[in-house]
Structures are given as C-alpha cells and as structure tokens.
Amino acid sequence: MKARLKIALWLERLRRKNLKELHPLRQLFWESTLRCNVHCLHCGSDCVSSVQTPDMPAEDFLKVIDTEVTPHVDPHNVLIIISGGEPLMRKDLADVGRALKKRGYPWGMVTNGLALTEARFRELRESGLRSITISCDGLEEDHVWLRQHPLAFEGASRAIRLCASEPRLTWDVVTCANQRNIDHLPAIRDMLWSMGVRDWRVFGIDPMGRAASNPELLLTDEQFRYLMDFIVSEREAGRHVSYSCEGYLGDYEGRVRDHLYQCAAGISVASILIDGSISACTSIRGKYYQGNIYKDSFWRVWEEEFKPYRDRQWMRESEPCKDCKAFAFCEGNGMHLRREDGSLMLCHLQRLGQK
Amino acid sequence: MRKKFLNRMNVMLGALSLSLAGCHSTKQAVSQDDPPAKKYGPPRLEVIEEKYGIPSDLQEEPMDSVPEPTPVKYGPPVVAEEPVKCLYGVPYPRE
Numbered sequence: 001m002k003a004r005l006k007i008a009l010w011l012e013r014l015r016r017k018n019l020k021e022l023h024p025l026r027q028l029f030w031e032s033t034l035r036c037n038v039h040c041l042h043c044g045s046d047c048v049s050s051v052q053t054p055d056m057p058a059e060d061f062l063k064v065i066d067t068e069v070t071p072h073v074d075p076h077n078v079l080i081i082i083s084g085g086e087p088l089m090r091k092d093l094a095d096v097g098r099a100l101k102k103r104g105y106p107w108g109m110v111t112n113g114l115a116l117t118e119a120r121f122r123e124l125r126e127s128g129l130r131s132i133t134i135s136c137d138g139l140e141e142d143h144v145w146l147r148q149h150p151l152a153f154e155g156a157s158r159a160i161r162l163c164a165s166e167p168r169l170t171w172d173v174v175t176c177a178n179q180r181n182i183d184h185l186p187a188i189r190d191m192l193w194s195m196g197v198r199d200w201r202v203f204g205i206d207p208m209g210r211a212a213s214n215p216e217l218l219l220t221d222e223q224f225r226y227l228m229d230f231i232v233s234e235r236e237a238g239r240h241v242s243y244s245c246e247g248y249l250g251d252y253e254g255r256v257r258d259h260l261y262q263c264a265a266g267i268s269v270a271s272i273l274i275d276g277s278i279s280a281c282t283s284i285r286g287k288y289y290q291g292n293i294y295k296d297s298f299w300r301v302w303e304e305e306f307k308p309y310r311d312r313q314w315m316r317e318s319e320p321c322k323d324c325k326a327f328a329f330c331e332g333n334g335m336h337l338r339r340e341d342g343s344l345m346l347c348h349l350q351r352l353g354q355k
Numbered sequence: 356m357r358k359k360f361l362n363r364m365n366v367m368l369g370a371l372s373l374s375l376a377g378c379h380s381t382k383q384a385v386s387q388d389d390p391p392a393k394k395y396g397p398p399r400l401e402v403i404e405e406k407y408g409i410p411s412d413l414q415e416e417p418m419d420s421v422p423e424p425t426p427v428k429y430g431p432p433v434v435a436e437e438p439v440k441c442l443y444g445v446p447y448p449r450e
Contacts, residue, residue, distance in 0.1 A: 004376070004377075005375070005376055005377075007375055008376035011372035012369075015364075015365050015368035018364060022362065022365075108446075133445045171445075171446070254376030254377045260376055260378065
C-alpha cells in the first residue's frame, strides 16, 4: 500500500475516533413501511406486498422528531431518509414530507420508481423532496428478473427521466451487481448515461435476507475485483461512478469512492424501524437494536447507547478480524455484515485477495 | 469547548486525508464523451398510465392532521458550498 494512502487512512482513523465521541446525528432513516409493489430476489427487508406489519403512523414518527430530535439538532444538518419496503406505497408520503419540510429537515427517499408518476413526483418535490435514489439493476431483462415485476424497468426508466428533467434535485441511480448483470456494466452505463444519469453507485449484494440462499445474486471474488477495476476506470474517464459505502477496500481506497471507508452506523446514522426499534442502518436488525421509540427516549438512546457501534473492539474476538493488521482502518467492516452471533458475513479484503 | 475543538480538528483531518488519498469527486456537468443514445433510442414519451392504467395504490388521501411543528431555532437553510459526501441511502442534497 502506498505511503500516502496509509497516512491518509491513519488520519481518517483519528477523525473517526473523534466522530465517535461527538456522534453527531446526520442521517436518520425512517422505515416507513414494509409494503412493496415488487418482490426483489435480494431484498434484505423481506418485504411483501401484503400488510403483515402495519405501517408506523406518521404521527408517531413526527412526535419523535418534534420531542426527541429537534430540541438537540440543527434540522438543516439532519437528512431524513424515508425508506421501506417501497415508500411510495404510503399514501401520506407527501404529507409527511411537507411536515418535515416545515420543520426545516431536508429529506430524501429510495425508490424502485414503479409508482413514481409525474404527478406524484411533482407533489413530492413541492413537499420538500431534496434527494432521491432510483434502483435500476441492469438492462431491461436483468432488472425485471431481479425485481420480479414485468413493469419494473418501465417504472425505473420513467423515474430516472423525471429526475433528469429536474435540475435542482440531488439524485442518483443504484445498481446491485450480480451474476446476471456483471458482464453488462458498460452497456448499463451507456444506457443510464443516455437517460441523463450522471451519478451512479454500484453495490454488491450481501449474503443476507433473500439473497443468502441464491448464489446467482452473489458475485465471485474475481467478479468483485472486476467491479472494482471497472469503477476505477470509469472514474479515470471522468464519469461519477462509485462503489457503495460498505466495506474496507485496502488498495482500492481513495479510488472507487469520493471518501475513505467508514461505517457510520450508530456514529452519525440512526434509524427508526417499522415497529419502533431504534437501530443504525435499516439493514442492522435483531440483537443490534438499541431501544424502541415506544418505550425509550430516542435521544437518550442516541446519546448513551450504541456502544457496540462506537467501540468495535469486540469484533476482534472472532475471525477474520482477530489478528488482522487492517483492523485499525477497517474496524471489523460494516455493522450490517455482522450476524446475530457477532461473526462476520463478508470480509472485502479477503474478497480482494489483500488479506 | 471540546466539541468545538473536535469538530474543527475533524474538518482538517477530513480534508487532509481525502487530499492524501487522492479522493475526489468526478462529478461533471456533461462529459464530452457521453455515449450516444443510438443503441437505446430517444427516451420513450408514453407514460405508464396510458398503457396500463393508474395503479390503485396511487389514490391519494390526505392525512387527517399534521401536528404543529416545533419552532425551528436555527433560521433558514444554509446553502452548502460543497456537497457533503454520501455515506449511505441517498446523496446529500445540495443547492
């Protein structure tokens, strides 16, 4: 590893240490619904189209915002991200957005775009939607396959074109790389760029949720390295293509993202899940919950709990982190990659052959 | 005091580490080498409603009541000079 990068990583480690002490709340996810209008093969939320778990009433979420969050933050510095399931399934989404806008919070959402008509898009923009991510997982056939809905590509394409027509909106497209689309990345890039996309994030699919039992969804190590090299070459060509925020990438640090690796879960990122559970990123579940808004004070939990997130030495107790020299920079990889027993699902350094 | 100090230190550390690592945004308004749309054609103009009808989940019903907001203490939004990095979820909004 080059000396400059190593120094940068040590400085970033110091910055993260300070950040843990400060733990400023900067992003708050609200898992507004588990309902969804598609049935993605890789869904980590295990979302279904029927209402098995009811949506959290908007009043409950807004009460937490008003009584627990707003007294302690500058709302303009906290991005609220409405997620699901599919947030567009909520009929009151624009009303919630308006309420957040009134309170001074910028808000955004992640969507598959299927239900994003032009009218709905305009309504959400007027309600204060500032940032949006559209999921598009490949050329039409591959996208429809992953999303398991015949209209999925139509919806995503329309959503992308709507966003591209809106100059003051911050938006990007996210693609989950898998066995079916990994060889089509250049064609996907051409397609997205022709639609007006200029910010493209490419994720791998983690072995969790429905993806855990479907090998077609998971990249091989060789394919993962190809993905890294693809992103490097795209960035060298001047196109804003990035890998997701997850995973310490060793020698690829500084080359595939605009920032160095950090897992901000529980440090500057929190979430309120469908049943009121307080977590960090919405994919971190189970034993890593820190409380519940229906029993606990959200702000007290944010200030005083989240200990496993802010001190990750416990991850040293198991492989592959036990004697790993990269732990100083990696700190056990992303929290969402930890199983209930604390073991690590995936080490990116191992995937890259750097460990 | 300590909070202020740590925040200032972190701004410096962040800038220095990114600079040393060579991290930079490759965002451009338009690339001269944008691939032509000839393979995929011009964007289709028909909207989904014309072909398939409006999905039933788009029937709008306003919320019965919106709680009154807590007064915002900090004034109008500050326009960020530089986009804050996207950590997860959605990219940070910028003017």
